[in-house]
Amino acid sequence: xxxxxxxxxxxxxxxxxxxxxxxxxxxxxxxxxxxxxxxxxxxxxxxxxxxxxxxxxxxxxxxxxxxxxxxxxxxxxxxxxxxxxxxxxxxxxxxxxxxxxxxxxxxxxxxxxxxxxxxxxxxxxxxxxxxxxxxxxxxxxxxxxxxxxxxxxxxxxxxxxxxxxxxxxxxxxxxxxxxxxxxxxxxxxxxxxxxxxxxxxxxxxxxxxxxxxxxxxxxxxxxxxxxxxxxxxxxxxxxxxxxxxxxxxxxxxxxxxxxxxxxxxxxxxxxxxxxxxxxxxxxxxxxxxxxxxxxxxxxxxxxxxxxxxxxxxxxxxxxxxxxxxxxxxxxxxxxxxxxxxxxxxxxxxxxxxxxxxxxxxxxxxxxxxxxxxxxxxxx
Amino acid sequence: xxxxxxxxxxxxxxxxxxxxxxxxxxxxxxxxxxxxxxxxxxxxxxxxxxxxxxxxxxxxxxxxxxxxxxxxxxxxxxxxxxxxxxxxxxxxxxxxxxxxxxxxxxxxxxxxxxxxxxxxxxxxxxxxxxxxxxxxxxxxxxxxxxxxxxxxxxxxxxxxxxxxxxxxxxxxxxxxxxxxxxxxxxxxxxxxxxxxxxxxxxxxxxxxxxxxxxxxxxxxxxxxxxxxxxxxxxxxxxxxxxxxxxxxxxxxxxxxxxxxxxxxxxxxxxxxxxxxxxxxxxxxxxxxxxxxxxxxxxxxxxxxxxxxxxxxxxxxxxxxxxxxxxxxxxxxxxxxxxxxxxxxxxxxxxxxxxxxxxxxxxxxxxxxxxxxxxxxxxx
Numbered sequence: 001x002x003x004x005x006x007x008x009x010x011x012x013x014x015x016x017x018x019x020x021x022x023x024x025x026x027x028x029x030x031x032x033x034x035x036x037x038x039x040x041x042x043x044x045x046x047x048x049x050x051x052x053x054x055x056x057x058x059x060x061x062x063x064x065x066x067x068x069x070x071x072x073x074x075x076x077x078x079x080x081x082x083x084x085x086x087x088x089x090x091x092x093x094x095x096x097x098x099x100x101x102x103x104x105x106x107x108x109x110x111x112x113x114x115x116x117x118x119x120x121x122x123x124x125x126x127x128x129x130x131x132x133x134x135x136x137x138x139x140x141x142x143x144x145x146x147x148x149x150x151x152x153x154x155x156x157x158x159x160x161x162x163x164x165x166x167x168x169x170x171x172x173x174x175x176x177x178x179x180x181x182x183x184x185x186x187x188x189x190x191x192x193x194x195x196x197x198x199x200x201x202x203x204x205x206x207x208x209x210x211x212x213x214x215x216x217x218x219x220x221x222x223x224x225x226x227x228x229x230x231x232x233x234x235x236x237x238x239x240x241x242x243x244x245x246x247x248x249x250x251x252x253x254x255x256x257x258x259x260x261x262x263x264x265x266x267x268x269x270x271x272x273x274x275x276x277x278x279x280x281x282x283x284x285x286x287x288x289x290x291x292x293x294x295x296x297x298x299x300x301x302x303x304x305x306x307x308x309x310x311x312x313x314x315x316x317x318x319x320x321x322x323x324x325x326x327x328x329x330x331x332x333x334x335x336x337x338x339x340x341x342x343x344x345x346x347x348x349x350x351x352x353x354x355x356x357x358x359x360x361x362x363x364x365x366x367x368x369x370x371x372x373x374x375x376x377x378x379x
Numbered sequence: 380x381x382x383x384x385x386x387x388x389x390x391x392x393x394x395x396x397x398x399x400x401x402x403x404x405x406x407x408x409x410x411x412x413x414x415x416x417x418x419x420x421x422x423x424x425x426x427x428x429x430x431x432x433x434x435x436x437x438x439x440x441x442x443x444x445x446x447x448x449x450x451x452x453x454x455x456x457x458x459x460x461x462x463x464x465x466x467x468x469x470x471x472x473x474x475x476x477x478x479x480x481x482x483x484x485x486x487x488x489x490x491x492x493x494x495x496x497x498x499x500x501x502x503x504x505x506x507x508x509x510x511x512x513x514x515x516x517x518x519x520x521x522x523x524x525x526x527x528x529x530x531x532x533x534x535x536x537x538x539x540x541x542x543x544x545x546x547x548x549x550x551x552x553x554x555x556x557x558x559x560x561x562x563x564x565x566x567x568x569x570x571x572x573x574x575x576x577x578x579x580x581x582x583x584x585x586x587x588x589x590x591x592x593x594x595x596x597x598x599x600x601x602x603x604x605x606x607x608x609x610x611x612x613x614x615x616x617x618x619x620x621x622x623x624x625x626x627x628x629x630x631x632x633x634x635x636x637x638x639x640x641x642x643x644x645x646x647x648x649x650x651x652x653x654x655x656x657x658x659x660x661x662x663x664x665x666x667x668x669x670x671x672x673x674x675x676x677x678x679x680x681x682x683x684x685x686x687x688x689x690x691x692x693x694x695x696x697x698x699x700x701x702x703x704x705x706x707x708x709x710x711x712x713x714x715x716x717x718x719x720x721x722x723x724x725x726x727x728x729x730x731x732x733x734x735x736x737x738x739x740x741x742x743x744x745x746x747x748x749x750x751x752x753x754x755x756x757x758x
Contacts, residue, residue, distance in 0.1 A: 096739075097739070100739060102596060102597075102739050102740070103592070103596060104589075104593070104735065104739060105589035105592070105732070107589055107730075107732050108589060108593070108732055108735050108739075111688060111730075111732050111733055111734075111735040111736050112735050112736065112739065114685075114687045114688065114736065115685050115687050115736070116685070116686065116687050123687055124687075152592070154588055154589070155537075155559050155588060158534075158562060166557075167556075167557025167558055167559070168557050168558045170555040170556060170557045171555070172556070172557050176549040176550070177546075177549060177551070178545075178546025178547050178549045178551050178561070178564065178572075179546055179547045179564040179566070179571065180534055180546070180561065180562030180563065180564040181562065182557070182559065182562075183537060183559030183560065183561075183562045184559065185557065185558040185559040187558070192558065193557075209533055209534060210483075210484035210486055210487060210533070213482070213484070213531070214483070214487070217481060217482060218481075306493075306494050306495070307495065308493045308494050308495050308502055308503075309490060309493065351486075351490075353484070353486050353487055353490050354490050355490075356483065356487050356490040356491050357490050357491065357493065357494070360475075360476070360479060360481050360483060360487075360491065361481070
């Protein structure tokens with residue numbers, strides 16, 4: 001009986017103010033269909049264009065933004081009818097999730113919506129790849145983050161430091177989370193995660209969990225009074241949004257320790273200015289004031305590293321480096337041009353882990369403290 | 380000054396009893412070299428063979444074990460000299476880590492040991508792939524888990540439930556860990572992780588974090604009083620070792636909810652009997668009494684699923700399924716033969732997420748409760 005009682009409790013769902021806003025956007029979208037039908041007009045949506053041509057760098061805000069271009073998607077157009085209907089399906093799935101107070105992965109939403117249309121052999125979605133762009137279209141059309149549609153990505157990223165937060169009602173003291181730290185969830189909106197008490201003075205974001213672990217084991221965050229995060233490579237949305245919230249709400253500077261390679265530069269640019277793919281989320285993800293702490297192309301000489309740690313640049317690396325040098329936000333920064341040129345001249349890249357060849361704790365006891373002390377960053 | 384004082388404290392390293400044992404094995408290995416030299420004999424190691432021919436299924440213990448075959452590796456043998464010296468290098472690196480009370484990733488160890496041999500153009504290791512098998516050789520030769528050599532793998536796996544544990548001195552209440560749960564670290568040996576208070580009655584292990592999240596969100600573990608874990612696909616060593624310790628030390632049954640495909644079967648067999656690659660770790664990893672809760676090949680009919688959720692088996696799947704059916708521990712189990720045959724006959728596989736097509740919470744409210752209630756498992 002106790003079990004049943006608990007189950008019935010579950011059905012009472014408390015909608016957050018954000019949920020109500022998202023539901024209202026969803027209803028508006030559906031209402032436009034009814035409206036068109038009643039007025040005898042062909043139903044359509046105007047979907048903000050996610051193509052490269054509709055993305056631009058906003059020089060004053062220093063983030064990548066979407067332009068105002070839209071694509072019309074019509075029901076009575078043979079080439080658009082399917083994606084039109086798929087978008088309504090995605091909307092109805094998200095409405096169901098929000099109303100039930102549940103979340104799911106994009107895989108889960110795909111299965112929730114996948115079925116054979118009665119009387120035909122036509123599938124609503126043939127595979128996941130058919131569903132994913134429709135989800136992104138829905139995000140931009142509804143101006144709602146994926147997480148606000150109750151969809152989440154895989155969690156990949158950890159955090160440790162002198163901060164206490166509340167996650168889904170549980171109080172989490174990030175200074176007492178053992179060796180693994182606090183897993184940064186995919187959804188860190190204020191309705192889920194609140195900051196309760198912070199004593200940290202800055203954030204050190206490192207690329208990989210292996211590096212993070214070195215810093216955690218050496219209790220770097222305790223000595224330097226900072227929050228230590230990693231994103232498992234390219235940080236997922238949850239990690240980027242967490243960094244953004246910590247930076248803006250708690251006024252914490254963000255320093256990034258990434259590999260000295262095009263991928264490291266790219267990760268930095270995504271954290272700082274946002275990405276082209278998710279340009280519509282930049283305003284809540286990007287951190288224009290983030291700083292690049294290293295590794296730098298000068299480090300091979302500066303730190304007197306052994307030539308064995310060099311990894312030769314391949315053609316792909318060289319191509320990517322040249323592309324990145326052309327990004328508007330790097331193109332007019334002399335220190336970045338010098339940095340990228342020197343890497344190309346070096347002909348090799350360096351991983352943060354290469355510093356271990358100096359000493360196991362060289363990175364935590366020498367490299368990062370020196371950069372912080374000398375305020376020696378790239379912007 | 381306070382900072383310096385703290386730094387000096389760090390140098391005092393407390394060795395655990397396990398550390399002392401590992402160091403003594405390392406000294407014994409090095410001693411054998413000196414011993415051979417002093418006696419004017421050619422130095423060698425006998426490395427337990429990790430080849431398939433030296434792996435067997437122990438019918439009474441129901442785990443995969445290594446046989447007693449060894450390969451001799453000699454210093455004065457042109458084809459073996461390099462790997463002989465590499466093994467001494469790995470040993471010296473691990474000794475350094477243990478004595479300093481630090482851990483690192485296999486990538487970190489590679490960088491720690493990588494250098495050009497003076498007076499030559501020869502590298503100790505050309506790439507990571509040269510170092511990894513030597514680490515595995517060292518594990519079997521020293522009879523020490525990788526974690527005991529102070530090397531760790533990437534953490535990938537979470538846990539939630541009514542259990543309180545201590546990780547690196549921090550008390551962790553796994554029932555109050557927010558939406559992300561407790562990250563299962565790579566090293567969960569008793570020196571690092573202790574179980575303090577347990578109220579759970581069993582463990583539900585699911586394959587993927589997306590499924591784990593559904594169960595966590597629905598507070599399944601609270602209603603059914605269990606520990607909920609996932610391993611991000613094929614569970615890494617830390618997760619397997621954690622399951623093993625929870626099972627053996629706290630006497631908790633383990634139920635596995637995996638995809639209905641050859642990969643799901645394989646994950647189950649690894650959790651249950653160990654893997655061929657890590658046969659030398661089976662005794663501390665395998666859980667012969669683990670049960671397979673689903674998904675099953677009968678579920679398409681039993682749960683009346685929509686044909687859209689079927690994923691056609693490809694040639695690789697069919698080949699793998701036939702191989703797995705021949706594994707000694709599956710070969711003489713009729714229910715498993717029937718299970719695999721039916722999958723092949725069906726011609727399709729099913730992901731756990733497919734159950735969402737019934738209802739978002741069908742898996743937590745119907746599927747798993749019914750299996751548990753009817754004790755309907757495969758062994």
